[in-house]
Amino acid sequence: MPEGNEIHRWAERHAAAFAGKAVRVDGPQGRFTDSEMLDGRKLVRVMAVGKHLGYDFGKDRILHVHLGLQGDFTEGSGPLPAVKGALRLRMWNAAAAKKPAAPGESKRHGWYSEDDGTGHIAPELVAWVELRGPMDCTVYTQEQWEKLLKRLGPDPLNGDAPDEFVAKVHKSKKPIGALLMDQAIAAGIGNIYRAELLFRARLSPFIAGKDVAEETLRAIWKDALPLMKAGMVDRRIVTTLPKDRPSGKGKVLKEEAHYVYRHHGKPCFVCGTKVMKKDMAGRNLYWCPTCQPE
DNA sequence: GCCTTATGCTCAC
C-alpha cells in the first residue's frame, strides 16, 4: 500500500540486489506467465516514476509493476521460501550457484533451481523478493513505458521542477485536495501525503487549484521532497515534527506519525480542534478546519 | 472466524 516514496525505496533496494546481474524470475502457480521472457536475463536497472516500477531487462522487456492498493513486496536472503498464498512473481539472484547446464535443463542460464533437489545452491548468496497483490505486473515494450511516462506529471522524488505542477494546478477549478491525488499533475503523491502536505502548508483542501497562490504551491513541492525522501520510518510514513508530537521526542508513536491522516474525531496536535473527514476524489480526506481555513 | 478497511487505479454508466 505504497505512495511514491516507498516505490522509490523498492527501486533502490532491488537495484542494489539485482541490477547488473542475471536474475531468475518465476511466476508460481501460473500467475505471471511472461516470467519466461525475463528469466535468466540481466537486469539493467530499476526505474521508479510516481507509483510505477520498471525493471529494465533490455529493450522491449521492461517489467512494469504497480502495487495498487493491496500490492506488496517481501524480501529476504538465503533459501527461497516455499510458495505461500497468492504469490504473483518472485525474483532471485542465484548467480553464486552457477553451474554448467545439465541435460534436459534450460541452456539459456543454467542456474541451480531452488527445487531441483541437488542441494548445490549457495543459500547465503541468494537474495530474493516476492510480489503479491499488484495491480499490474506485465512486460512492457519501450513504447509502452514511454507512453506511461507521458501521462504522468512531474515526480518530486525524481528531482522534477515544480513548474509543470504549478501550471497544471492553476488551470483547474477542481479543489487542490483532488488535484494532489491526480498522477498527471504530481506523480507519486497519495492519500497520506495529500492530507499531510496540505496540513503542513496550512492550506484548505477545498480551495480551487486556480486560486492557490503560486508561492504556496512551490512551498508544497519543496516540502514534499524531503518529506517523501525521509518520510519512511520502519516502512511507515512520518510527517509530524518532533515539537508537535504530544509525547515529545524519541521514538515516533504510531498515533503521532501524522497530523490529520486518520485522525478524524481526535484533537489537532497544533490547535486542539477536532480533525474532520470527508470523501474527496473517492478517497478519505482528513483536515483540520481551524489550521486549514477555507 | 468474519468483517472492515487500506498509502490505488480502471472501467462502465
Place this chain on the structure above:
DNA sequence: TGAGCCTAAGGCT
C-alpha cells in the same frame, strides 16, 4: 459516481 479488482492486516466477535 460507483463497482470492481484482489490481498493482507487489524478489529471485532
